[in-house]
Amino acid sequence: MSVKGKTAIITGSNSGIGLGIAEELAKAGAKVILNSFTDNEEDHALAERIGKAHGVEARYIKADMSKPDECRALVEQAGACDILVNNAGIQHVAGIEEFPNEKWDAIIAINLSSAFHTTAAALPIMRKSGWGRVINVASAHGLRASPFKSAYVAAKHGVVGLTKVTALETAQEPITANAICPGYVLTPLVEAQIPDTMKEYDMSREDVIKDVMLTRQPSKEFATVEQLGGTALYLCSDAAAQVTGTTISVDGGWTAM
Numbered sequence: 001m002s003v004k005g006k007t008a009i010i011t012g013s014n015s016g017i018g019l020g021i022a023e024e025l026a027k028a029g030a031k032v033i034l035n036s037f038t039d040n041e042e043d044h045a046l047a048e049r050i051g052k053a054h055g056v057e058a059r060y061i062k063a064d065m066s067k068p069d070e071c072r073a074l075v076e077q078a079g080a081c082d083i084l085v086n087n088a089g090i091q092h093v094a095g096i097e098e099f100p101n102e103k104w105d106a107i108i109a110i111n112l113s114s115a116f117h118t119t120a121a122a123l124p125i126m127r128k129s130g131w132g133r134v135i136n137v138a139s140a141h142g143l144r145a146s147p148f149k150s151a152y153v154a155a156k157h158g159v160v161g162l163t164k165v166t167a168l169e170t171a172q173e174p175i176t177a178n179a180i181c182p183g184y185v186l187t188p189l190v191e192a193q194i195p196d197t198m199k200e201y202d203m204s205r206e207d208v209i210k211d212v213m214l215t216r217q218p219s220k221e222f223a224t225v226e227q228l229g230g231t232a233l234y235l236c237s238d239a240a241a242q243v244t245g246t247t248i249s250v251d252g253g254w255t256a257m
Contacts, residue, residue, distance in 0.1 A: 003236050004029030007080040011035050011065055011118065012088030014043050016187040017137060020225020021085055021232045026054040028233055033078045035088070037064040066109040071117035081122040082129060083236055086115035086159070087137040093148045104151045111155035112162070119166055123175070132175035133236045136163050137228075140183045140216075140251045160247055167245030176244035178235050183251025184214055186222035219252030 008025045012018045014036040022032045034047045039062035051058030063074035065088040075081050089111045092103040115136055126132025141149060142156035159179060166177035184190070190213070197208045210220045231250055234240055249255050 002029065003083065003233065005031070006082035006236075007031045007033065007078060008083035008085060009033040009035070009075060009078050009081050009118070009122070010085040010087055011063075011074070011114065013085075014038070014046055014060070016189060017182065017185055017225050017228055018085070018087040019046075021087065021135075021137075021229045022058075023050060023054075024226065024229025024233050025083065025085075025236075026050050026056050026058060029054075029056060030083065031057040031080075032059075033074075034058065034060045035063055035065075035074060037062065037066075065114035066106055068113065068117045071114045072121040075118055075121035075125070080129075081125045082131060083133045083135065084118055084122045084126075085135045085137065085232060086118055088114055089137070089152075089155075091149070091152050095148055096150050099150055107151035108155050108158075111152065112158040115159055115162055119162070119177075123166075123170070126175050127173065130174060132170075132173075134163070134166055134170075134175070134177040135232050135235050136160075136177070136179040138163070138179040138181045138247065140181050140249065140254045142179065142181050143247065143249070143255045163247070164245045171244065174241070176235070176240065178240075178243060178245070179247045180228060180231050180235075181247045181249045181251060181255070182223050182228055183217045183249075183254045184222055185228065186224055190222070214252070216257075217252040217254050218257065221252055223250045223252065 008030045010018050010022045013022045013034045026032045043060045047058040047060040063070040136159050138159040139156040141153045142160040145153045163179040214220050
């Protein structure tokens with residue numbers, strides 16, 4: 001099954017992992033819907049660039065993933081949805097006793113509840129067309145825990161659970177649901193942190209990456225957005241037609257420990 005001509009909605013996709021997945025799907029011929037909570041010229045220009053670069057239809061649709069109605073409206077406004085990639089996410093680090101209520105609510109809403117709402121809106125469309133792929137971007141933290149990340153870890157564990165339920169409810173249909181669980185990924189946001197970390201620890205770039213940023217990643221190498229895009233593309237293929245309800249770790253061996 002080629003993704004050529006299929007419509008893919010990727011939430012939180014105007015940068016980082018979401019953008020990388022959108023690029024790979026577009027490169028393979030899919031129509032792509034980019035999304036974030038902003039609505040400026042740069043967002044629409046990004047979609048236009050991807051469309052021209054790969055000869056596909058590409059659009060940007062603003063939707064705030066913290067709001068259930070906007071999550072569902074995103075799918076409705078797209079007009080079609082063969083591939084749904086739930087990628088939108090935020091982070092906050094604090095101990096449980098100090099964790100702000102509003103940060104907890106926002107992380108659960110954007111990282112977990114949004115995936116429920118978009119999936120609920122997309123499944124009827126997939127069933128009508130007779131094919132579908134739900135790909136949830138979870139995290140190594142969907143399989144392991146870290147201190148001071150209570151909301152993020154809870155949300156990502158929830159995403160893995162939601163993925164399993166979605167897979168069971170669609171098991172006898174040509175629809176699959178899987179979660180990709182990245183470790184540390186080299187995104188522009190992470191790249192921007194490296195120089196400051198080098199100064200803070202008075203270390204070389206190589207040592208900062210290996211001994212500070214990737215302490216939990218045995219490979220001592222970042223995953224790339226292109227690798228995550230390739231994983232998503234695999235999950236859309238016929239080779240993955242019986243891969244459903246599971247997690248695929250792209251974490252350099254983190255969860256093997």
